[in-house]
Amino acid sequence: MFDNVPQTLEMLRSKGKQLVFVTNNSTKSRADYKKKFDKLGIPAKVDEVFGSSYSAAVYIARILRLPAPKNKVFVLGESGIEQELASEGISYLGGTDPSLRRDIDPATDFESIANGSLLDPDVGIVLSGLDFHMNYLKTAIAFQYIQRGAIHLATNIDSTLPMAHSFFPGAGASSAALVKAVGKGEPTSFGKPSQAMMDAIEGKFQFDRSRTCMVGDRLNTDIQFGIDGKLGGTLAVLTGVSKKEEFLAEGAKTVPTAYVDKLGDLLG
Amino acid sequence: MFDNVPQTLEMLRSKGKQLVFVTNNSTKSRADYKKKFDKLGIPAKVDEVFGSSYSAAVYIARILRLPAPKNKVFVLGESGIEQELASEGISYLGGTDPSLRRDIDPATDFESIANGSLLDPDVGIVLSGLDFHMNYLKTAIAFQYIQRGAIHLATNIDSTLPMAHSFFPGAGASSAALVKAVGKGEPTSFGKPSQAMMDAIEGKFQFDRSRTCMVGDRLNTDIQFGIDGKLGGTLAVLTGVSKKEEFLAEGAKTVPTAYVDKLGDLLG
Numbered sequence: 001m002f003d004n005v006p007q008t009l010e011m012l013r014s015k016g017k018q019l020v021f022v023t024n025n026s027t028k029s030r031a032d033y034k035k036k037f038d039k040l041g042i043p044a045k046v047d048e049v050f051g052s053s054y055s056a057a058v059y060i061a062r063i064l065r066l067p068a069p070k071n072k073v074f075v076l077g078e079s080g081i082e083q084e085l086a087s088e089g090i091s092y093l094g095g096t097d098p099s100l101r102r103d104i105d106p107a108t109d110f111e112s113i114a115n116g117s118l119l120d121p122d123v124g125i126v127l128s129g130l131d132f133h134m135n136y137l138k139t140a141i142a143f144q145y146i147q148r149g150a151i152h153l154a155t156n157i158d159s160t161l162p163m164a165h166s167f168f169p170g171a172g173a174s175s176a177a178l179v180k181a182v183g184k185g186e187p188t189s190f191g192k193p194s195q196a197m198m199d200a201i202e203g204k205f206q207f208d209r210s211r212t213c214m215v216g217d218r219l220n221t222d223i224q225f226g227i228d229g230k231l232g233g234t235l236a237v238l239t240g241v242s243k244k245e246e247f248l249a250e251g252a253k254t255v256p257t258a259y260v261d262k263l264g265d266l267l268g
Numbered sequence: 269m270f271d272n273v274p275q276t277l278e279m280l281r282s283k284g285k286q287l288v289f290v291t292n293n294s295t296k297s298r299a300d301y302k303k304k305f306d307k308l309g310i311p312a313k314v315d316e317v318f319g320s321s322y323s324a325a326v327y328i329a330r331i332l333r334l335p336a337p338k339n340k341v342f343v344l345g346e347s348g349i350e351q352e353l354a355s356e357g358i359s360y361l362g363g364t365d366p367s368l369r370r371d372i373d374p375a376t377d378f379e380s381i382a383n384g385s386l387l388d389p390d391v392g393i394v395l396s397g398l399d400f401h402m403n404y405l406k407t408a409i410a411f412q413y414i415q416r417g418a419i420h421l422a423t424n425i426d427s428t429l430p431m432a433h434s435f436f437p438g439a440g441a442s443s444a445a446l447v448k449a450v451g452k453g454e455p456t457s458f459g460k461p462s463q464a465m466m467d468a469i470e471g472k473f474q475f476d477r478s479r480t481c482m483v484g485d486r487l488n489t490d491i492q493f494g495i496d497g498k499l500g501g502t503l504a505v506l507t508g509v510s511k512k513e514e515f516l517a518e519g520a521k522t523v524p525t526a527y528v529d530k531l532g533d534l535l536g
Contacts, residue, residue: 101371104400114434132372132404134445139402140436147435159448166382167415168408169449176444177402180427181437 004264006042011267019048020201024191024221026053026129026155026171029083052155052171053077053084055190055200056127060153061088070124074145076138076175077129081155085127092127093120094138104137113144128175128187129155139177146182156191158221162241192216192225215263217241219254226256233257272532274310279535287316288469290482292459292489294321294397294423294439297351320423320439321345321352323458323468324395328421329356330471338392342413344406344443345397349423353395360395361388362406372405381412396443396455397423407445414450424459426489430509460484460493483531485509487522494524501525 009019021044023033030049037044060066060073075081075095082095094100104110112118118141126142146152157172171191179186190196202209213233216222217240226234236256238244247255260266277287289312291301298317305312328334328341343349343363350363362368372378380386386409394410414420425440439459447454458464470477481501484490485508494502504524506512515523528534 103369106400110432110434110436113436114432132374134402134404134407136400136402136437136442139441143437143441144434159451164378164382166378166412167449168378168381169404169411169445173407173411173445173449174404176448177437177441179448180444181435181441183427 002040002042002264003262004267005040008264008266009043018205018207019044020050020205021048022050022192022197022201022216022222022225024052024156024158024171025161026051026056026080026191027078027132028053028080029087030054031083032080050197050201050204051080051084052189052191052197053081053129054087055197056081056129056153056155057084057088057090058200058203059190059196060085060125060127061090064125064151066124066151069122072120072122073125073127074120074123074142074150075127075129076134076142076178077127077131077155077171078133081127081129091122093123094141096133100138100141101133101135102137103135104140109137109140113140116144116148119144119148123150126150126152126178127155128152128171128178130158130161130171131174134174134177136177139181142178143181146178152178152182152187154187154189154191156194157186157189158191192221193228194225195228198225198229213257219246219256223247223256224254227254235260237261237263239263270308270310270532271530272535273308276532276534277311286473286475287312288473289317290460290465290469290484290490290493291317291319292424292426292439293319294324294348294459295346295400296321296348297355298322299351300348318465318469318472319348319352320457320459320465321349321397322355323465324349324397324421324423325352325356325358326468326471327458327464328353328393328395329358332393332419334392334419337390340388340390341393341395342388342391342410342418343395343397344402344410344446345395345399345423345439346401349395349397359390361391362409364401368406368409369401369403370405371403372408377405377408381408384412384416387412387416391418394418394420394446395423396420396439396446398426398429398439399442402442402445404445407449410446411449414446420446420450420455422455422457422459424462425454425457426459460489461496462493463496466493466497481525487515487524491515491524492522495522503528505529505531507531 073092158170161170214226236259341360426438428435429438482494504527
């Protein structure tokens, strides 16, 4: 699967190409990804990684810019989100806080969430991402923040997560309880194919879209992201989620410009 | 709020009216409700209570009737569901099982869910209801059952739950992670306003719909239930969720036949 990937990336770099690694996985920070790349023997720099958590943090810190003090973020998700919020100097709570990784206590929590005594009055944003520790307590708290005026943002809303050669609930699933309770449809999100992600990448790298190719294994996120962003081209690699039958089928919704069985095939 | 309610129910009974108490709350069984009524001093019999868990159990046992052995139910919810499944002789797992009230273990669980070793091959149905102990592990297991062909049913899909003079995530929220991951929209559900519930009640009580009045405090569940069921009338009581401004507004979607400030007002 990763045959010749380091050599392929080296070849692209030697031709002067700027590489950006774009991921929807919010559980890892850019630094976490750098470590993962190191382990896989794939040369990459932290600044070349663009994750949905980082994208959301950049949006909150540089574009949304809620006035203090009501600009804290309540996190539904893992440490990747926390790390990226911290990297942009944003105050947050929730997230991996062990005091919220517990059952709701009917004797006290309903009342103290409803009357606000369990809440921080400075929360202005709820940011949700993939949360392997999702529970009723955190969802109820997040819901109460939103009822009190907080904005709901999501790192990404992928319904599923490919793992162990199967599928598991994704970020869109782990925050779906909140979305359903609020009843206003999906929140603004920053993962592929959201163009909020493309805009954030462009803000950082100032690339020429017509000379850019999006490479990815998932049609409804990666390839759609490149198409919606009007990039010069999209390249599907068949080592992941989508199969070529899906885009070769008549009337296929999302069709890449080209495809390869694996990335290393670009070496020719 | 409950002023004169016992007397009002007594008056109705003395006029020969059949009373049925219909609730969407899946966390309690009919027997649990009987106890709650006793505590409130409201005379009621277990057989007069019709809950969404009971309604789902009746549907599974008497209508769906999946052939053995693949007819076990994996429960996402509380003991009310388990009690009602047991009362209809249905085998179940999940639910309040303490071994599933834990975090997912990335080192082992993804693999053993994906390869099926953590699954019971006889599960043919996933039944979801309000689950104060919702977590990623149970959702991932339920999702895997559905990917392997299990039917998803829901006791009810209420987005919110009125508690402590506020709102909290409801049954539809606690099972929304599963629904989002599956991506096929809401499952068949048995709570008001679903007419599956009305049909189940009719199957038990054989009442004349034209001479039946639905009484309730929530327009989009209780009153809609009566309207969709073509009952003779619907009566909104203003001691709960909905306010009269909602149905008196021009163009209101769900309008009861009549309303009272509180049920006791029927005594006149």
